Amino acid sequence: MAILSEVPYKSESLKLLINGKWVGSESEESLPVMNPATGRQISTVPFAVKEEVDRAVLSSQSAFEKWRDVPLPERVQYLFKIKNVLEVHLEDLARINTQNHGKTVVESRGDVRRMIDNVDAAISAAYTLLKGGSLDQIAAGIDEETVKEPLGVFGIICPFNFPLMVPFWYLPYAIVSGCTVVVKPSEITPLPMAYTAELLEKEVKLPPGVINVIHGSRQTVESLIAHPLVKGVTFVGSTNVGRSIYKLAGEYGKRSIVQAGAKNYILVMPDADIPFTVESCNSSFFGNTGQRCLAGANLMVTTDAHKNVLERMTERAKAIKIGNGLDESVEMGPMVSKNAKARVASYIEKGESEGAKLSLDGRKVHVKDYENGYYLGATIFDDVEPGMTIAKDEIFGPVASIMTVPNLDAGIDRINKSTNFGNAASIFTSSGHNAREFRRRVQAGNIGVNVGVVAAMAFFPFGGMRDSFFGVLHGQMDSIDFFTDRKVVITRW
Numbered sequence: 001m002a003i004l005s006e007v008p009y010k011s012e013s014l015k016l017l018i019n020g021k022w023v024g025s026e027s028e029e030s031l032p033v034m035n036p037a038t039g040r041q042i043s044t045v046p047f048a049v050k051e052e053v054d055r056a057v058l059s060s061q062s063a064f065e066k067w068r069d070v071p072l073p074e075r076v077q078y079l080f081k082i083k084n085v086l087e088v089h090l091e092d093l094a095r096i097n098t099q100n101h102g103k104t105v106v107e108s109r110g111d112v113r114r115m116i117d118n119v120d121a122a123i124s125a126a127y128t129l130l131k132g133g134s135l136d137q138i139a140a141g142i143d144e145e146t147v148k149e150p151l152g153v154f155g156i157i158c159p160f161n162f163p164l165m166v167p168f169w170y171l172p173y174a175i176v177s178g179c180t181v182v183v184k185p186s187e188i189t190p191l192p193m194a195y196t197a198e199l200l201e202k203e204v205k206l207p208p209g210v211i212n213v214i215h216g217s218r219q220t221v222e223s224l225i226a227h228p229l230v231k232g233v234t235f236v237g238s239t240n241v242g243r244s245i246y247k248l249a250g251e252y253g254k255r256s257i258v259q260a261g262a263k264n265y266i267l268v269m270p271d272a273d274i275p276f277t278v279e280s281c282n283s284s285f286f287g288n289t290g291q292r293c294l295a296g297a298n299l300m301v302t303t304d305a306h307k308n309v310l311e312r313m314t315e316r317a318k319a320i321k322i323g324n325g326l327d328e329s330v331e332m333g334p335m336v337s338k339n340a341k342a343r344v345a346s347y348i349e350k351g352e353s354e355g356a357k358l359s360l361d362g363r364k365v366h367v368k369d370y371e372n373g374y375y376l377g378a379t380i381f382d383d384v385e386p387g388m389t390i391a392k393d394e395i396f397g398p399v400a401s402i403m404t405v406p407n408l409d410a411g412i413d414r415i416n417k418s419t420n421f422g423n424a425a426s427i428f429t430s431s432g433h434n435a436r437e438f439r440r441r442v443q444a445g446n447i448g449v450n451v452g453v454v455a456a457m458a459f460f461p462f463g464g465m466r467d468s469f470f471g472v473l474h475g476q477m478d479s480i481d482f483f484t485d486r487k488v489v490i491t492r493w
Contacts, residue, residue, distance in 0.1 A: 020208025039372030063209030344397030
């Protein structure tokens with residue numbers, strides 16, 4: 001099968017979108033933007049200075065003062081335009097996502113589809129969740145009502161692994177609520193959001209300042225959070241960074257949604273459909289090259305099913321086709337960066353040194369014609385103990401750690417006690433009793449029953465517990481309440 005053509009992106013250095021205009025950054029600090037499949041530089045991302053962050057926020061504030069007065073039906077019409085633009089350009093968005101991140105184009109198409117789903121959900125929310133409640137005659141001559149009002153300017157801090165989908169967990173809900181946003185893409189994968197913002201500017205023509213885009217890293221984020229006009233921030237990424245952002249936002253009195261790291265367990269019961277389970281686990285552990293917070297990490301198998309699952313998992317993982325994600329026959333692309341590849345390789349070394357049995361070594365993979373790409377193959381460890389580093393740390397790569405447990409109770413106990421994360425957990429079983437016990441007792445925000453990747457649809461919140469989430473409201477549908485506040489009005493005439 002022929003490799004799909006790349007989407008040309010000519011900007012040697014990415015620009016900032018401030019008040020409806022693309023401007024070059026004054027910063028002297030920058031980072032190369034790479035295509036991880038080829039190891040080739042495709043652009044440069046500047047790290048915006050504080051003054052540029054300030055200008056973006058001031059632009060958003062100025063736009064907010066007018067945007068909040070735009071009638072709700074008109075704001076919804078802008079979302080319909082955004083949806084149409086994304087639908088028309090879905091293929092180009094998917095390809096540029098693959099060019100910068102490395103994931104397969106099939107996975108990228110899924111990302112864009114979920115991106116569009118959130119626009120749909122925001123349209124729905126505008127007509128349902130935004131409406132207030134009212135009661136007349138609560139006392140003699142007195143009526144009472146609640147109304148939701150937009151709060152102002154919000155920052156959206158994006159992760160590298162889903163450069164398009166995750167910003168749209170928040171952006172459409174913010175703007176349909178009447179808020180304005182400053183988006184900070186990941187410095188590793190900034191191209192997809194920059195490309196999207198260019199499309200929206202050209203074809204949707206939102207008022208200047210409703211969406212601003214700035215680039216940068218930690219200093220840029222801190223400047224954004226500290227700005228007195230910013231009402232709150234959203235973040236998706238690692239727990240260490242997420243905890244610091246949550247703390248900083250709290251110090252400045254800002255709202256925050258922080259979706260953080262994960263170490264997800266999958267429990268396979270002896271009554272599971274093993275062929276189906278193995279195929280689902282293959283997607284969970286190795287899809288997106290393991291670079292997602294919903295990826296399987298630790299695979300717990302009951303003792304009597306262990307040998308069968310291990311053999312089938314290893315056989316299926318060996319068959320994964322690895323290569324350039326623009327080749328539609330490829331099942332797994334490269335790691336996002338050279339540093340990410342080295343980090344995961346170091347965990348494989350650590351697993352060996354701590355005594356886990358390496359059943360499949362992804363470090364030996366070779367991709368013809370792409371010798372400079374950042375490729376790792378699927379890796380499977382057996383005989384993993386809960387105290388091992390590879391069983392505890394978030395590796396964020398295509399590494400499966402297999403361990404045995406005697407029964408359901410032991411599996412649930414291990415999930416709850418051996419990790420502080422609580423992002424996702426799944427069980428594979430044909431027993432309704434097992435499924436119900438698992439769902440009720442496991443301390444994780446996203447629960448799967450015979451589902452390997454527990455990705456909530458846009459009209460559900462994206463769950464998370466313990467060290468996988470900081471805040472009260474979650475991404476996607478929950479964010480309507482994040483961007484607004486209720487005003488209680490009591491009237492006597």
